[in-house]
Amino acid sequence: MVASASMEQTSTGPFDGDPVFELHRGGKMETVSTVPLRGNDDLSLAYTPGVARVCEAIAADPSLTADFTWVPNTVAVVTDGTAVLGLGDIGPAAAMPVMEGKAVLFKQFGGVDAVPICLATKDTDEIVETVARLAPSFGGINLEDISAPRCFEIERRLKAMLDIPVFHDDQHGTAVVALAALENALRLTGRTPGGTRVVISGAGAAGVAVARILLAAGVRDLAVTDRRGVLHSSRGDLTPVKADLARDTADLTGRTGSLADALAGADVYIGVSGGTVPEEVVATMAADAVIFGLANPTPEVHPDVAHRHARVVATGRSDFPNQINNVLAFPGIFRGAFDVRASAITEGMKLAAATALANLVGDELREDYVIPSPFDPRVAPAVSSAVAAAARVDGVARR
Amino acid sequence: MVASASMEQTSTGPFDGDPVFELHRGGKMETVSTVPLRGNDDLSLAYTPGVARVCEAIAADPSLTADFTWVPNTVAVVTDGTAVLGLGDIGPAAAMPVMEGKAVLFKQFGGVDAVPICLATKDTDEIVETVARLAPSFGGINLEDISAPRCFEIERRLKAMLDIPVFHDDQHGTAVVALAALENALRLTGRTPGGTRVVISGAGAAGVAVARILLAAGVRDLAVTDRRGVLHSSRGDLTPVKADLARDTADLTGRTGSLADALAGADVYIGVSGGTVPEEVVATMAADAVIFGLANPTPEVHPDVAHRHARVVATGRSDFPNQINNVLAFPGIFRGAFDVRASAITEGMKLAAATALANLVGDELREDYVIPSPFDPRVAPAVSSAVAAAARVDGVARR
Numbered sequence: 001m002v003a004s005a006s007m008e009q010t011s012t013g014p015f016d017g018d019p020v021f022e023l024h025r026g027g028k029m030e031t032v033s034t035v036p037l038r039g040n041d042d043l044s045l046a047y048t049p050g051v052a053r054v055c056e057a058i059a060a061d062p063s064l065t066a067d068f069t070w071v072p073n074t075v076a077v078v079t080d081g082t083a084v085l086g087l088g089d090i091g092p093a094a095a096m097p098v099m100e101g102k103a104v105l106f107k108q109f110g111g112v113d114a115v116p117i118c119l120a121t122k123d124t125d126e127i128v129e130t131v132a133r134l135a136p137s138f139g140g141i142n143l144e145d146i147s148a149p150r151c152f153e154i155e156r157r158l159k160a161m162l163d164i165p166v167f168h169d170d171q172h173g174t175a176v177v178a179l180a181a182l183e184n185a186l187r188l189t190g191r192t193p194g195g196t197r198v199v200i201s202g203a204g205a206a207g208v209a210v211a212r213i214l215l216a217a218g219v220r221d222l223a224v225t226d227r228r229g230v231l232h233s234s235r236g237d238l239t240p241v242k243a244d245l246a247r248d249t250a251d252l253t254g255r256t257g258s259l260a261d262a263l264a265g266a267d268v269y270i271g272v273s274g275g276t277v278p279e280e281v282v283a284t285m286a287a288d289a290v291i292f293g294l295a296n297p298t299p300e301v302h303p304d305v306a307h308r309h310a311r312v313v314a315t316g317r318s319d320f321p322n323q324i325n326n327v328l329a330f331p332g333i334f335r336g337a338f339d340v341r342a343s344a345i346t347e348g349m350k351l352a353a354a355t356a357l358a359n360l361v362g363d364e365l366r367e368d369y370v371i372p373s374p375f376d377p378r379v380a381p382a383v384s385s386a387v388a389a390a391a392r393v394d395g396v397a398r399r
Numbered sequence: 400m401v402a403s404a405s406m407e408q409t410s411t412g413p414f415d416g417d418p419v420f421e422l423h424r425g426g427k428m429e430t431v432s433t434v435p436l437r438g439n440d441d442l443s444l445a446y447t448p449g450v451a452r453v454c455e456a457i458a459a460d461p462s463l464t465a466d467f468t469w470v471p472n473t474v475a476v477v478t479d480g481t482a483v484l485g486l487g488d489i490g491p492a493a494a495m496p497v498m499e500g501k502a503v504l505f506k507q508f509g510g511v512d513a514v515p516i517c518l519a520t521k522d523t524d525e526i527v528e529t530v531a532r533l534a535p536s537f538g539g540i541n542l543e544d545i546s547a548p549r550c551f552e553i554e555r556r557l558k559a560m561l562d563i564p565v566f567h568d569d570q571h572g573t574a575v576v577a578l579a580a581l582e583n584a585l586r587l588t589g590r591t592p593g594g595t596r597v598v599i600s601g602a603g604a605a606g607v608a609v610a611r612i613l614l615a616a617g618v619r620d621l622a623v624t625d626r627r628g629v630l631h632s633s634r635g636d637l638t639p640v641k642a643d644l645a646r647d648t649a650d651l652t653g654r655t656g657s658l659a660d661a662l663a664g665a666d667v668y669i670g671v672s673g674g675t676v677p678e679e680v681v682a683t684m685a686a687d688a689v690i691f692g693l694a695n696p697t698p699e700v701h702p703d704v705a706h707r708h709a710r711v712v713a714t715g716r717s718d719f720p721n722q723i724n725n726v727l728a729f730p731g732i733f734r735g736a737f738d739v740r741a742s743a744i745t746e747g748m749k750l751a752a753a754t755a756l757a758n759l760v761g762d763e764l765r766e767d768y769v770i771p772s773p774f775d776p777r778v779a780p781a782v783s784s785a786v787a788a789a790a791r792v793d794g795v796a797r798r
Contacts, residue, residue, distance in 0.1 A: 015456070015466075020449040027469025028434045028445055031512040033503035035427045039774055040717040043726075046427055047500040049696050050419040052484050057414070059486070059493035067414075069495040070426025070515075085451050087458070092535040094458035096468040101446040104432035113430040115514050116469075118535045130532050133525065136491040136517045297448050318439045327442075375438055 028100045029107075029116075066341055066399075074113040075140040075334055077102045078131055080122050083147035083170070083205070086274070086296060092118035095145060102144060102169075102330075109380050110331025112338065114142070124150050128157045140165040140334055148204040152241050165337045165345045171209030173326035176333070176350050177371065178270060178292060179213050180357035181324055184370035185290040185312040187358075191267060193218035197286070199262045200224045201300065202273030203231060203242050210270055211245055213354070216347050222249045223262040225273075232256050260284075268292075271300030282309045294324050312367050321368035328374055329353055332383025340388045340397035349390040356386035427499045428506075428515075465740055465798075473512040474539040474733055476501045477530055479521050482546035482569070482604070485673070485695060491517035494544060501543060501568075501729075508779050509730025511737065513541070523549050527556045539564040539733055547603040551640050564736045564744045570608030572725035575732070575749050576770065577669060577691060578612050579756035580723055583769035584689040584711040586757075590666060592617035596685070598661045599623045600699065601672030602630060602641050609669055610644055612753070615746050621648045622661040624672075631655050659683075667691075670699030681708045693723050711766050720767035727773055728752055731782025739787045739796035748789040755785035 015021035036042050044050050058064045066072040081095035082088075099116030106114035117134070119127060127150075131141055141164065143155055151168055158166045167173075186196060198219050200207050203226040211224050224231045224245055231238060231246040234256065238246060255262055259277065263269055264284040271277065274295040282291070282301055289310040293299030296316040299306075303320050306313040314322035333353050337345055360372045360382055372379055391397040414420035435441050443449050457463045465471040480494035481487075498515030505513035516533070518526060526549075530540055540563065542554055550567055557565045566572075585595060597618050599606050602625040610623050622629045623644055630637060630645040633655065637645060654661055658676065662668055663683040670676065673694040681690070681700055688709040692698030695715040698705075702719050705712040713721035732752050736744055759771045759781055771778055790796040 020444050020452050021456075021467060023434055023444045024450075024453045024467040026433070027467070027472070028432060029469050029512075030431055030433050031473075031502060031506055031514065032429055032431045033427060033506060034425070034429050035422055035503065037503065037507045043773070044717060045419050045422045047497075047504065047726075048484060051423075051496045051500050052486060053419050054423045054496040055483055055486055055489055055493045057420075058496070059489040062492045065492050065495065068420060068423040068426070070428050070499060071495060073426070074430075084454055085447060087451060087454055090454055090458040093461045093464050094454045096464065096470060096536070097450045097453040097457070098446075100469060101450050103430060104434065104436065105446065107430055107432060108436045113428075115430065116536060117533060120532050120535050126528075126532065129525075130529050133519050133529050134516065134533075136519050137495070137515060318443060327446075374442070 024097060028097075029104050070113060071137065072139040072341060073338055074115065074138050075106060075142050076117050076131070076134060076138045077106070077114050077142045077144055078117045078119065079144045080119045080127055080146055082122055082145070082150075084145045089147065092120055099144060102142070105327050106142075106331055106334065108331075109327060109374070110335040110384070112331060112334045124153055127154050128161070131158055132161050135162050135164060138164065139338055140167070142330065142334070143168040145170060148208070149239050149241050151205050152208070159344065163343045165334065165342055167330070167333065167345050168205065169326055169330050170205040172213075172345070172350055173329045174206040174272065174294070174324070175209040175213040176329040176354045177324050177326060177357065178210050178294070179217055179351075179354040180328070181292065181314050181322060181371040182214070182268065182270075182290065183217070183354065183358040184361050184365055185268070188365055188367065188370065189288040189290065189311055194220050196267045197221040197265065198223070198268040198270065199259070199266045200270045200272065201259050201275075201277070202226070202271065203245065204272070206272040206294070208241060208245060210272060211249060213350060215248055216351060217354070221253050223253070223255045224249050225259045225262060229258045230256050230262050269301070271295060273300060274298070275300060277301050279305050279308070282306065285309060292324060312370055314370065322370050323374075324371065325374050328357055328372065328379055329383065332380040333387050335380055336384035336387025337391060339384060340391045341399045342391040342396045343398060344396045346390065346394040346396055348394045349387045352386040352390035353383045356382045423496060428503050469512060470536065471538040471740060472737055473514065473537050474505060474541050475516050475530070475533060475537040476505070476513050476541045476543055477516045477518065478543045479518045479526055479545055481521055481544070481549075483544045488546065491519055498543060501541070504726050505730055505733065507730075508726060508773070509734040509783070511730060511733045521549075523552055526553050527560070530557055531560050534561050534563060537563065538737055539566070541729065541733070542567040544569060547607070548638050548640050550604050551607070558743065562742045564733065564741055566729070566732065566744050567604065568725055568729050569604040571612075571744070571749055572728045573605040573671065573693070573723070574608040574612040575728040575753045576723050576725060576756065577609050577693070578616055578750070578753040579727070580691065580713050580721060580770040581613070581667065581669075581689065582616070582753065582757040583760050583764055584667070587764055587766065587769065588687040588689065588710055593619050595666045596620040596664065597622075597667040597669065598658070598665045599669045599671065600658050600676070601625070601670065602644065603671070605671040605693070607640060607644060609671060610648060612749060614647055615750060616753070620652050622652070622654045623648050624658045624661060628657045629655050629661050668700070670694060672699060673697070674699060676700050678704050678707070681705065684708060691723060711769055713769065721769050722773075723770065724773050727756055727771065727778055728782065731779040732786050734779055735783035735786025736790060738783060739790045740798045741790040741795045742797060743795045745789065745793040745795055747793045748786045751785040751789035752782045755781045
């Protein structure tokens with residue numbers, strides 16, 4: 001009905017012909033009606049006067065929101081633009097292409113409607129109160145690319161305030177997929193979580209969450225490092241989040257020192273820090289070592305180097321085997337949570353998602369196949385089923 | 400890729416078989432990708448690593464948001480649920496079906512992507528600050544069903560803060576369409592705006608906005624009434640908004656008294672108040688009177704009554720001729736504003752929209768056809784062209 005000329009995009013010279021920019025021209029998503037609007041009869045059902053009866057029914061029983069609106073299938077993808085990919089604090093406007101990308105992945109892989117929300121504030125209190133005010137519009141909140149340590153407090157407070165899933169994907173999406181790959185790597189190398197010595201470099205959003213999920217999965221000998229070395233309580237420079245983590249990790253084993261000190265004899269290295277680990281340090285790891293260098297685009301240990309010293313190697317990149325990609329987790333996790341109208345995403349739901357992902361590999365498990373491909377059509381259904389079941393076990397399912 | 404079973408809706412007994420509720424089951428809209436996501440190559444363009452280059456370009460030049468995101472074509476439909484249809488303060492959850500309906504009308508009639516946002520606050524300051532924080536995510540803000548007088552302050556402050564269109568549809572959508580119908584009614588009855596005596600009942604969002612646009616269109620003898628009668632400065636009970644309006648309307652003519660007093664001899668009555676005007680009062684209007692009873696579902700003067708005393712009659716209902724329906728205005732107004740990347744919606748753009756609407760009737764003008772149908776395919780293109788041209792004249796166009 002609208003003149004197509006009005007939708008025409010003007011060309012912006014410097015980007016013409018660049019396939020990335022051509023694909024992004026006009027954005028990557030749209031909103032679409034799912035009901036017919038052919039004439040006055042349709043209009044009187046979908047809008048006034050008919051819609052008033054639906055409003056009145058929901059006013060009388062707010063739980064009907066879940067039946068008669070798009071809310072229960074819709075997630076807000078919320079950022080303040082402070083930690084976008086590896087680009088850092090580029091602000092809300094420049095963050096939008098990533099949030100749109102995330103939104104289309106939610107729909108493509110999970111059938112979840114998603115709205116990108118880029119906020120013009122970096123203040124923790126303001127972000128929390130803004131998201132809380134938006135909450136009636138959404139069935140869940142996916143926090144994205146918010147810098148540490150603010151991301152921890154923002155997620156914790158919103159989880160406490162809201163009765164819908166709140167999930168910081170940079171933390172938990174990465175943690176779920178890393179755990180899935182690690183479960184298979186341990187299976188392949190004949191290890192158990194409780195008998196494996198693990199080192200994580202990086203104590204930001206991903207590092208903290210990977211550490212937490214590994215502890216929940218039964219890893220007992222774990223050291224997490226930041227730029228100054230292993231987190232342990234004798235250090236005087238730890239943030240509250242790092243201090244908590246130190247108590248549950250290196251304090252229990254007494255490990256201190258540098259990343260190099262920690263890696264000597266370690267079974268598993270998970271890098272979520274950026275930077276490069278020298279080959280001579282990698283060489284000190286145990287036999288049949290497992291190395292996940294997850295920094296993008298430059299892994300902490302290049303796969304060519306890692307393969308000289310480790311049996312299982314994973315990265316965050318799609319051009320090497322064993323890609324640790326969040327898209328394996330977040331669509332299915334929200335799909336499963338939404339299917340049972342979960343009030344939260346629990347630790348049990350995340351662990352279940354990881355195990356479901358790991359189990360998809362099944363008998364095909366081998367060194368270069370410890371995690372399925374994002375385009376494996378079994379992924380989202382397997383994750384969502386496991387997450388829904390775990391929600392029931394954890395008592396957060398509402399149907 | 401997602402199991403369809405997971406999208407299945409359970410049935411809720413009491414509403415089964417009701418066509419309004421059946422249509423609303425699962426909501427009325429969805430988000431959809433406009434780019435292919437068939438495999439890793441697509442993913443590396445639409446998401447990491449490719450997307451990082453688009454983010455960096457926007458960080459360096461924020462105006463590129465308009466070329467490479469969905470933002471410039473997307474409006475937030477924002478409410479606090481305090482004045483929903485005729486239902487009053489039913490809250491944000493119960494308001495969602497109306498906001499979704501509005502969103503799908505934006506797309507259907509204007510090609511505008513729209514996101515319904517229902518806020519869990521009624522506080523003026525909180526609404527203003529929340530919308531301002533959301534602003535980087537949207538190309539425009541459509542305020543909806545926010546009660547008076549808060550709606551006036553919220554719109555005024557947001558217009559001052561933001562460089563994107565902010566438009567309270569209950570005010571200006573109604574005003575534009577009412578003016579369009581009135582322009583044709585005056586043409587038909589041989590009147591001019593400056594020579595016509597007009598009475599508006601209702602000094603809420605719609606009443607104030609209709610009064611303001613009629614003044615801008617040249618009406619000079621205008622009385623606006625609330626429950627206590629004509630607004631004039633000798634009254635001590637006026638809100639600031641009503642006091643301003645009194646100075647520009649009845650103070651200039653000295654009219655006071657009741658609605659019945661004002662209607663005696665009046666040429667035009669526009670009802671946006673609800674309630675009923677008695678037939679004996681309607682009978683006192685001038686010859687060739689014009690009566691717009693816009694309350695829904697019960698017009699202030701039923702068309703059967705109005706026709707006994709007036710030459711041109713309009714309502715807000717689709718089952719009578721001459722429907723004053725906001726959908727004639729808001730999709731084309733935002734389409735036109737977005738087409739030229741307008742920084743605001745000016746008075747000139749609203750007047751241009753009204754005249755464009757009125758002119759579509761053309762030579763077919765007659766008593767029962769003073770305003771086109773919402774399903775007339777010429778409407779949105781005509782409105783958007785006129786609005787875009789007026790934006791250029793008013794200096795708010797950015798391309």
